[in-house]
Structures are given as C-alpha cells and as structure tokens.
Amino acid sequence: MKRTSTIVALLFAALALAAVPARAALNVVAATQDLASIAQEVGGDKIKVTALAKGYQDPHFVEAKPSFVLTLNKADLLIVVGRDLEIGWLPPLITQSRNARIQPGAAGYLDPSTSAKILELPTGQLTRAMGDVHPLGNPHYWLDPENGKRVAQAIAEKLSAMDAANAPYYRQREQDFEARVTAAIQRWKSQMAPYKGLKVITYHRSWANFADAFGLDVVGYVEPKPGIPPTPQHTLDVINAMKAQHIKIIIVEPYFDSKTPNSIASNTGGKVLVLPPSVGGVPEASDYFKLFDYTIGLLTSAIKDTGAK
C-alpha cells in the first residue's frame, strides 16, 4: 500500500513539473508542406514554420503520432487544409496538444479553405456507397494557384492579427507573393495553352482544381470510387474509355501503387505520369512555385512525347 502510494505521489509530482517554453518568432505549424511553403512566403523571418504531413505522403492517411503532439504543443498558429482532409488524424492531435491557442475556433487556428474556391461541392444525397466522399467539397484546392493567393491572404490577415507590430511586413510580403504568383500563372497558363481541353485520367480526385486552373479535362479515375482500390472491371472500363477517346495521359500521385496505371498504359499506349500533388512530393517540388514548375514541365513534355491531343 505504502509503495503504491509513493508511486502515485511520484506520478502526480511529475505532473506538477511544468516547463514554460520561451518564444521569439511566431511558431507556425501547417498540416501540409503546401501550406507551410505559402506561410513561409508570407511570414518570412518573423515566423518559424513546421509541416506535419510530408508532401510524398497521402494527406488522408497520416498517423497521429505523439511526436506531432509535441510539435502542436508549442504552436502559436495551426494552419489546416480543412474540408475534412485531415479528419482521420488531426482532431485527436489537437485535443492532446494541451494547447489552448490552436483549438478549433481559437485565435491560433486557421482554416484557409473558407476563403478558397472549392470544387465538387456535393449536391443531393451523399452515402458512403459513393466511396470516401468529401462532403465539404474537394480538399485539394491548393493546386489552383489562384487559391494559393487566397490562402496567402488569409495567412497574412491572421499573422497581422496575432503580431500587429509586424503587420506591414506581412502585408508587403503577401502582396509580393501575389504578384509573383500572378506572373507565374501567366507563364504556366501559356505553357498549358496549346493543350486546353486535353482529356486525362487521374488516380484519385486530387487534380480537380489543377485541371480547372489549367484547362485539363479529367474524364476518369483509376480508382472506381474515391478511396476504393482499382477493380478489374473498372480498369477495363478505363482502358476502353481511353482507347475510344484517344486519351494518353494517366496522372498518378506518388503515394499510390503504379501497377494498375502501368497496366492501363501498356494496354492503351498511354503514359503514366507520377505527379506530386504537394510541395515536397518530389525533391524538385521544394516550394509552391517549384511545385507547379515541376508538374507543368513534366506534363507538357509528356503530352508532347505521347502526341496526346
């Protein structure tokens, strides 16, 4: 009895040991590397940014590791993708973070999807018979650079509210970022202009905003339904559709198995393109600009190679 009470007492003593970490620059934690890259553009050297999910990871299936709890515990600001993308892993991390600043609804919680252009907002009744559908719309909205600007605006506003002394700095950096994105959009759009309306197949529904921004027409998916692995019948349907419509390009995210896409490609004379949907998906896509430079470069050269129209 005595020994046990000592153990319990020791545990409570351990609980009482509180270390309050000192802070200088605003500590920003972003759910993905895309958001981290944009936040860095806006925050410059006034913030310290950490991303939770890596760009080469499926953002739907991240493990809620306790090491993330430590990262979130020290955060002044948490930026989430939103639209339920992180529903499977982020909520328990936030609860366990013991950080009042970043709880949903608190001042240090930012969901920039509320000011972004969201596609595929479902209408009518939703059931899981449709697969793992996102009831709040397609969460891969960062793949439209116009949305990148909107995210930057939201971050600049939030940072200015949290750190009023540096508000002009954030505003200036945000405007500079917007100007550079606007210039880059012109460049990217002119690169993609010859292929406007080009029909493509993608593995998952990650590319809706990208296709919308750059004039691609996504006519089918390797997955029969979101989150449901390929089935033989559906694969056959995709092959037939590609043959009938002369589709040559299959876009696959780096975290999916390329076996089925490769077999579709070999049956149709098409080409499998492993395109990162996120910053950090491949080493070349090291920031938000390079993500589009890389994907559009790879895409346009593949289109030329296959003679797709």
Next chain:
Amino acid sequence: MSAALGIGAPAFAQTPTSAAPQPQDLAALRATIDQLRQQLDTLQQKVTALESAAGQAPAAPGQPPAQAAGQPQPPAATVEVPQGAAGAGGPGGALPVYGNTSALSKIFNPDIAVIGNFVGAAGTNAVAPLPALRLNEAEVSYQAVVDPYARADFFLSASPEGLEIEEGFLTLPTLPGGLLMKVGKMKAQFGKVNTLHSHNTPWVDTPLPMANLLGGDEGLNDSGLSVSKLIMNPALFLEATGEVYNGDNALFKSYKRSDLTYVGRLRGYRDLTEGTNLDLGTSVAYGHNDASPDSTTRVIGVDATFRYRPLRRAIYRRFIGRTELFWSRRGDPVADVSAFGAYVSGEYQFAQRWFSGARVDWSDRATDASLQDRSGSLLLTYWPSEFSQVRGQYRRTLYADGPVANEFLFQFLFSIGAHGAHVF
C-alpha cells in the same frame, strides 16, 4: 415607425388635391411638413437609441461562442463568403433556418456513429465457449465540442447483456499548466489493450492476461478522473497520467467511499526514423479487491509497441509489433497471490486491404498462480473499405484446467455515421 408614416402620409397626400392653392393653404402645408419633419426626427432618435442598446446586448444566438478567456478575438466577426465559392455552391449568405429551435438542434448535433461487431465461432472450447453466431456489440458514439473549454465523448454499448455506458467523459484540453483532464466513465490508461475499444484491437478476442489479470475482456473501465501532462524534454515524448476511479469495477471492489482505485501511467515515445517508431509505457493500478475489505490488488504493466509504416507507401504496408507484460499481486486473507501474464503480437499489412497477424499469450490466474492458460493465434484481416472489416482468427488454447481448445473465430465489423479519427 411605418404606422406613424402611414398616418402622416394620407394627410400629406390629400393636401395637393385641393385646387388653386391659397397662401394660407401654403402656410398650412409648410406647417404640416414641419410637423412631419419633427415627427421623423423624434422617430430617428428613437431608432438610434434602440440600435445602440441592441449593440450592447449579449451575443445573438447565431453567433459563434466567445473565445477562451484571454484569447484575442480576430476582428472579423462576420461570416466570410468565400471568394469564388458562392458560384460553386459555397455558402452564399445566411444558413437555412427552418424554425429556430429545430435548426439550432440540427447544427449543434454531435457526430454520431454506430459500429456493429458481429462474432462467430467454430470448433471446440469447453472452458470459455463463445456462441456460434452473435452480434456481440452495437456501439453508438456521440462526440462533440461542449464549449470553448471542453469536448464530450459518449460510447454506448448495446450487447446481448444489455445496454451500458461503455464510456462517457468530458475532456478539458485547454487547462492551465498544460494539463489534459478527463472526467467521467472511461477506460483506464493502463497499458495498451485496456484503452482500446473491442473493435479497435487487432484480434477478434482479447489476450488471456486481460481476462485473467485485468478483470475480463472489458478490462479496467470505471467512473473517475484522469489528469495527464507532457513532461517536456529534448529527447522524447513523455507523458505522465494519474487517475482516480470510484473503485467498483471488474477488477476492484469498493467497500467504502475511500476505497478508490488508483491508476498511474508513464509513456515514452520516439520516432526512430520517419517511418518507424517506438512506444514504451509502464502502468500501475491499485485498489481493494473482493477477497476481503482489507485485501488489495496491485497490477503493474509494461508495454512496448514498435511500428513501421513507410510514408510513401503508407496505405499499402505496415508492421506493428506489440507486447504487454502484467504482474498482479492480489491480497487475500489466506495467502497473497502473485501472478504473471503476457502477450506478444505482430500484424503485417501486405496489400492495401489485407493484414496478417500472429499472437502468443499466456497468463496465470489472478486467484491461483499455479494455473496457467496458454494460447496461440493466427489472423487474417480484410478491409473492404475504411468502414468495414472482415477478420478470421485461428486460436489454440491450452487451458490449465480443461481440454485443449481449437477454434476458428470470425468477425464482421461495420461502421456507419461520422468518420471517427483513429487514435494512435
């Protein structure tokens, strides 16, 4: 205001109808206009006064709850209509209101999910037989944020034994001092398996030490209070938890109010590489037992979990190796009993929807350590989707006091409703 104008307007409208306006008519007209002006001014003042009074009133019901004390509120209080989203079907103005109370109740409804756990068994087991076919449990969960300071989680379990509150607790994640507090009925933070709901374990059944040393398949689950804290250090994630329970549960017995159950846990975690990590813990549980009012039971547990999940292939490959060791000392007026039990288990995911697994477990009986049960299992699991699962388990059990049991267990798990997050 409109009534006042309505009274004034006809008088004004009638005046111009009289033919050939006379100077006295004009004077009368001016007088009427002046009168109306005065009336309007008074009304305007009244409206302004009313408006400013309304501005100081407490927040309207539709407004989001205030931030936690001391949190600066962002200046934007209005609902932002996303740029470009309105055309795409995004929020284009006010939310639909079907009638005040009903609309509010819909908006603030908790996340609801139901999980069905159907278990079947074939083969022979003379000691602890399971029914051939049985819907073991229908677990209903209600989860929502209570207010800026708390969230609540309820898990009601309906089984052939009846309806019970499996868990129902309040979590306070924003306490000062970095404390995380839970109050209610909950699974004690003792080891790993004890904290899992039956549909979250990697097996159809639970390992022998749970039944023999922790009071049954349900484990240590009671009403109480739990406080945990992160111990900050540069090397690893370290979490200390202290819990106090009422003391009447499957393992402990409370004869008087002061006979409480105490649980303590220290958990360390470290990423080894980006795809591998190690989770270690030690737990202790202490309370009075049913042998006599003066007898106490103390259980000490040690657990280790190794996980491998390559980030680039996270949906196709993973391996989890886990073990838990339990030492029980049960006080008894006749003679104290010291018993030991353990399990070692591994699960390997070899395709997007397929998992294989194996487990060995053995345990003394808490009341008689000379009796030791041993068992070994092989498992195969198939996931049609994230929301359903089919599992088969071959189990061979060598009971200390009965014939060898060779069984095939199978399980269908299916979940409807809100997409619950998977706790690590």
